[in-house]
Amino acid sequence: xxxxxxxxxxxxxxxxxxxxxxxxxxxxxxxxxxxxxxxxxxxxxxxxxxxxxxxxxxxxxxxxxxxxxxxxxxxxxxxxxxxxxxxxxxxxxxxxxxxxxxxxxxxxxxxxxxxxxxxxxxxxxxxxxxxxxxxxxxxxxxxxxx
Amino acid sequence: xxxxxxxxxxxxxxxxxxxxxxxxxxxxxxxxxxxxxxxxxxxxxxxxxxxxxxxxxxxxxxxxxxxxxxxxxxxxxxxxxxxxxxxxxxxxxxxxxxxxxxxxxxxxxxxxxxxxxxxxxxxxxxxxxxxxxxxxxxxxxxxxxxxxxxxxxxxxxxxxxxxxxxxxxxxxxxxxxxxxxxxxxxxxxxxxxxxxxxxxxxxxxxxxxxxxxxxxxxxxxxxxxxxxxxxxxxxxxxxxxxxxxxxxxxxxxxxxxxxxxxxxxxxxxxxxxxxxxxxxxxxxxxxxxxxxxxxxxxxxxxxxxxxxxxxxxxxxxxxxxxxxxxxxxxxxxxxxxxxxxxxxxxxxxxxxxxxxxxxxxxxxxxxxxxxxxxxxxxxxxxxxxxxxxxxxxx
Numbered sequence: 001x002x003x004x005x006x007x008x009x010x011x012x013x014x015x016x017x018x019x020x021x022x023x024x025x026x027x028x029x030x031x032x033x034x035x036x037x038x039x040x041x042x043x044x045x046x047x048x049x050x051x052x053x054x055x056x057x058x059x060x061x062x063x064x065x066x067x068x069x070x071x072x073x074x075x076x077x078x079x080x081x082x083x084x085x086x087x088x089x090x091x092x093x094x095x096x097x098x099x100x101x102x103x104x105x106x107x108x109x110x111x112x113x114x115x116x117x118x119x120x121x122x123x124x125x126x127x128x129x130x131x132x133x134x135x136x137x138x139x140x141x142x143x144x145x146x
Numbered sequence: 147x148x149x150x151x152x153x154x155x156x157x158x159x160x161x162x163x164x165x166x167x168x169x170x171x172x173x174x175x176x177x178x179x180x181x182x183x184x185x186x187x188x189x190x191x192x193x194x195x196x197x198x199x200x201x202x203x204x205x206x207x208x209x210x211x212x213x214x215x216x217x218x219x220x221x222x223x224x225x226x227x228x229x230x231x232x233x234x235x236x237x238x239x240x241x242x243x244x245x246x247x248x249x250x251x252x253x254x255x256x257x258x259x260x261x262x263x264x265x266x267x268x269x270x271x272x273x274x275x276x277x278x279x280x281x282x283x284x285x286x287x288x289x290x291x292x293x294x295x296x297x298x299x300x301x302x303x304x305x306x307x308x309x310x311x312x313x314x315x316x317x318x319x320x321x322x323x324x325x326x327x328x329x330x331x332x333x334x335x336x337x338x339x340x341x342x343x344x345x346x347x348x349x350x351x352x353x354x355x356x357x358x359x360x361x362x363x364x365x366x367x368x369x370x371x372x373x374x375x376x377x378x379x380x381x382x383x384x385x386x387x388x389x390x391x392x393x394x395x396x397x398x399x400x401x402x403x404x405x406x407x408x409x410x411x412x413x414x415x416x417x418x419x420x421x422x423x424x425x426x427x428x429x430x431x432x433x434x435x436x437x438x439x440x441x442x443x444x445x446x447x448x449x450x451x452x453x454x455x456x457x458x459x460x461x462x463x464x465x466x467x468x469x470x471x472x473x474x475x476x477x478x479x480x481x482x483x484x485x486x487x488x489x490x491x492x493x494x495x496x497x498x499x500x501x502x503x504x505x506x507x508x509x510x511x512x513x514x515x516x517x518x519x520x521x522x523x524x525x526x527x528x529x530x531x532x533x534x535x536x537x538x539x540x
Contacts, residue, residue: 031491
């Protein structure tokens with residue numbers, strides 16, 4: 001089902017953890033749908049991402065895309081990090097099954113949410129960065145009736 | 147790689163060597179069509195009858211009430227659609243439950259589109275159907291009640307006798323999907339007032355692609371497949387002789403070894419449940435503690451997601467299943483787990499382990515150790531667990 005790279009990042013995820021007093025933290029997803037990602041960024045005065053950690057509740061693809069996303073943004077400037085798309089995450093993982101593409105979107109969104117938090121905390125505007133769409137407490141849908 | 151520890155017997159089971167052995171001649175040397183006249187083929191008619199007798203005896207009924215099908219889903223579809231069609235003049239209302247297999251639920255949804263009215267009755271938090279709700283749901287136009295004998299996910303055994311009595315009192319046809327229960331539990335159709343019963347070969351160490359529908363004598367169900375005279379003209383098509391022979395043998399073995407098998411499985415199941423509940427924090431058992439299939443354990447581990455757990459168990463050589471959305475192919479977790487009142491996030495973290503009598507205590511202990519390790523690892527990566535530890539919220 002999954003590529004070797006996905007399995008590698010799932011079983012040996014890179015950068016799992018938390019950053020105390022992080023420059024930015026973003027949490028996206030929804031427990032109801034079974035995926036929540038949280039990304040921590042440590043950003044220096046030159047707007048370079050010095051460290052990045054994640055925690056994820058979700059399937060194998062959710063963990064692997066989070067892990068890959070942290071690797072892809074590490075060492076980049078915030079503006080470069082903004083260019084890390086879900087497609088880039090997927091390509092770096094040698095692809096995902098079609099039903100798991102949303103995991104890569106969630107990873108992109110988690111990075112954006114953490115960058116948004118950083119921008120808000122520092123009162124700066126990052127061109128092209130929009131307020132993250134998904135939040136754990138939003139998108140509460142009615143239960144489907146059988 | 148080591149032989150996997152197979153704990154997914156509710157998905158499918160291994161064909162027993164004796165069953166395969168019984169089937170083998172009917173592929174090659176005894177390939178004849180049971181409908182042919184010459185002796186060489188006609189003897190295949192008698193082996194089909196023998197298998198039918200074994201099943202009829204297991205259910206405490208007559209051979210002419212047993213109809214071979216290609217499996218459980220076909221039997222469910224036939225029973226429900228044919229009853230709906232045959233009794234449409236009497237009424238258009240069907241009662242079922244929220245925890246049925248999709249072969250029943252989706253068939254009912256299909257009938258809704260054809261103008262039938264379906265009541266999906268609730269279950270309690272143990273997954274046992276609420277009898278008083280069935281009673282309340284009965285209308286003058288109710289033609290069918292269909293309730294599974296035991297649930298495929300959480301193993302809960304339903305009050306089939308009470309439902310059967312209720313149906314009988316009200317002159318309503320009663321169907322039960324016994325795909326998980328038949329062969330594990332002794333079912334005599336008259337004791338439970340069952341009119342229609344679906345079962346499948348591959349859930350009881352028989353082959354795939356064969357099952358049967360029990361149809362009580364006198365029911366006016368239409369033919370499923372029109373054609374030849376097979377299955378009393380109700381399901382045409384040349385008999386799957388090797389499959390039927392295999393099913394017969396599997397039922398024979400299941401009935402002869404039932405008590406012993408139950409005892410072994412219950413001991414293993416209870417060891418598994420006890421250890422997991424005692425040794426893993428923030429876990430719950432889904433389904434009734436007592437009224438459950440001998441081989442079924444179903445847990446929800448808070449703060450983690452089921453597919454991750456399954457992949458990591460697989461890497462340890464353990465085959466299991468989950469009701470998480472990721473494994474159901476939709477965004478929603480299992481409808482059964484939602485029906486017993488689990489919040490989505492807890493339903494996503496479910497694990498079903500269904501064992502067989504050949505599993506060992508050592509295997510169960512190994513599985514418990516691996517579950518403990520993996521749950522701990524996944525929780526260390528979970529933002530939900532982080533929030534719970536820091537803020538005490540979930």
